[in-house]
Amino acid sequence: MPRFIAPLLAGATYARWLHLLIGWVFAGVVLMVYPGTYRKGLAEILAQSVTTDAILLALVALVPAMRRAEGVQARLLLVPDREEDIAADPSRTWADRRRTAAWLIGRVALGTVMGFASVAALTAVYALLTGSDSAFGGLRLPHARGQFWRPLAAPVLLFGYGWLVVWAGRLQLAMAVALLSPSPAERLAEAELRAERLLERNRLARELHDSIGHALTVTVLQAGAAREVGDPAFAAKALEVIEETGRRAMDDLERTLVLLREAPDGTTTENPGVEQLPSLFDTARAAGNPVHASIDVPAAVLPGVLSRECYRIVQEGLTNALKYAPGEPVGVRIFVRDGRLELRCANPLRNASQARGGASVPGSAPAGRGGKGLRGIRERAVLLGGEATAGTEGRGEGGDGRDEWVLAVRLPLRLGS
Template structure:
């Protein structure tokens, strides 16, 4: 457990961080606009407090009008990310499509998207006005504190920053106090600037909803890829383990050759599925070499299950080849997982497969007896049945699994419309 820092270290630490001074620079840059306007009117020759109030108020309509430009919010967001936060994200670059900047961590809380609503424009206007007024105040206080320090040190000041607030001489021992106050102002002003920036330049409700939708889509895509890997590789490995065990138990050279051939074929199919999924993960922009298999290729699954020594009786009726693409692909994966589940937990027992398609729905039933003396089960993650239910739910269908009349049954109903 790290030792607590001393109060002195806590006070000194902000003064040795570069971001403290970039924040201060970001704050006082806002004074450029009112100072430039003040040179024109009312002038900055021995200005009074009233003159400074005029200097602060005159540019407000112009600054508010600039905030109406959608790009103003983006420019302020990029500048705030660059100067108010430490780290590598200072190297902000725009996306190729002109969208939000990339390369910055999400915890900055600063949006770089252009204004998309009047609420965004209003928040940008408040931010620009705050930055201008706070920057002018910070600049005036900084100059005044420096002048006070010089006067206390014995240096005369010919033109005070505010005529009615002329620094007066005092004990020289007090000279460091204005400098310490200036350092405290630098730290506090930068922190206030950062906090207000998060409030006024933070993501809008629409941007938060968009980000949430994108994150949800990414999670769903990852979940779908995980199911693809589980179903494809789990099926291949289960068949390989069952076939290898059966070949060793049979001690028949002919059966061993057939088992090895089936393992090779199943492995090749699994490698094709793995390559397709890896292409999606790499996001190379290339299209996969082959499309995901559909239910019209169910014969491959049935033959692979039979080659493991399990008697598989299959009955497929209806226009399976004309099923909608998503239904056909998901049904193939469900059948694959149901067969894998039977082989994994019951061994090479008789399996009954029934696939029925009509104009409105697809029915899938996989049943196998539950032996009293079960063979050793192949270890699995236990997520296969959950994946079947999730696939069915995404297509608006239903899936059930359980023991009925001494059989383990997996029943799926998928609508076709």
Template structure:
């Protein structure tokens, strides 16, 4: 029932009021020069409203003006810490410099709106506050005119009731004007199509970076943990102190290598400008093969072509694909014989990893795990393809990439 009084309790009502009133400074300053504020007529007020319009339009052509107006609008027209309100919603007002004629035109229109709305609200504020003071004086026994009402002796209590009404009406009008100005700010100072596209591209890049980091962590930690589990299980089953010592040594080295990889990933995450070269490349594949061998697997590797001349992105991504392929073999088939072929030709790179099928064998073509999905995503990003499935009595992963 008293919901219409809520604007009285909101700080943003008064910051909006002040923001609108600030727009009246320029018209009133121009009026002091011409035609003056001694006893202006309605025609003079129309002239006061029209004189600063060319100045506002010219100011709107300055790129930095849009930045300044956007900052003011964000601070004073929308709820935030200054209004003791937690509001994480984007107000939809841009704070960048004007980048096109359309941006400058909208900024000029916003400035004209600020001038005209500020002048109108300033005149209304003056009139209603004057009326409230007149009614308050009549309530105190002043025999002068109570605004538009004649002074009636003995009716002081009536003026006491009427005195707050102009102030209440003024606050309501100011709240409505502030809300309208906030809507106009979203329309006239809101991001352009170019800015929206730039923001969308930025968010897309952030999502891609997050997915890339997730894949890096999955591959690095998954590989290390799988090797550790396989080696620990083999050591317990063997019951040989010498084998246990070798397994513990391999687990220690695998963990140390995983920590180095993790440090690389986190360093890239913390320092966005750091080049991706901090990640391991395919010329370090011997470390992966040795880790698999230390887990009890028999790895037969065949490398054809110069790995050191591969493009950086291809070399780093294929390293991760090989790492994930070896991890999958050890996780699902255990320490079995693994065949690895890396063929580097003039225009293509082929990676093949094959191993005997475990019992029960996986269904060919399912590829529902995160590891195989990550391999396919990496291959697709490089313009190639990856496929995995059953071939005879073996499981074969094949990656084909253009160079």
């Protein structure tokens, strides 16, 4: 029994009933204003009302904002299982306008039927309870004063009318889902927007990992070296490097947080690019790793996105060198060849046996794996249409016999090629 009563007591039922009556009120107002009801029969009134309402609603549906207004109202009053099933966007195509017109006409038609049914049912219930012979629309009830069935029939009629409201509300909701649901183009645009936001957040996560990881590595190494050396001049220089590195990390953190908050001034802090690499090399040199850099990139050739990603990749390569090979020289070479940007970051391994054992040097993990930093570099390269490799290589001619850890990245200058 509760499942037959519960829908009659649900708030959604009465919210949908109100939504239905709004359509009836609209039809009544239009009918009273134009063409009027004076000296006209019921058939003529209904015919003129249907024609006038249909034409007026079809014209109103041409306004793009009408679809948004109807979608918001339907979400609030029809109480769908998921709000996403009913769009709240303005019309963008003629198909959207046609569906909006069909919705408006269907809504007003169903609301008009339910409005007359409501008045008829409620007046009939009143007549049954009071013993009156007539109800709405001239309907005459059987006259039988003193018969017990009349008061008993009133709750049955009221119960039936309640379920009529329930099913009419469900039908109205089904119409809204069918006619106000997002179009295929809107669903595709929404999916693309979600994917773009996800990619942006992943990019920001990599930015934070690279920037903060690099700053913490430099800070730890500088603080440890200052403590071991015990030279006041060296300690002062180390503190200066720590301060500058921390300031840059705070700038990166603030820029990332602004972007995550989606504030309108999210572009106030400039993303570092290739032109900022010399200061990054100075930081690594101050931490104790000599850096030999060769940057051969013609001006105005490197797109902004490649410049920024190149900076982050070099930053991660230097962070690995500082962490796993402190004090060792680092060679960085960036150049353009055959329409591709090539980047190579190499440093000698401090202990060749460590590379073979795979305990504490980068590159010891199996191919295709690695730390978060290396995975981030590979993801950056793939998203830009390039590739990245990292691992140990034999020392070249004139070397000292030690293996090198080499990070090599190749990116197309024209994105998407």
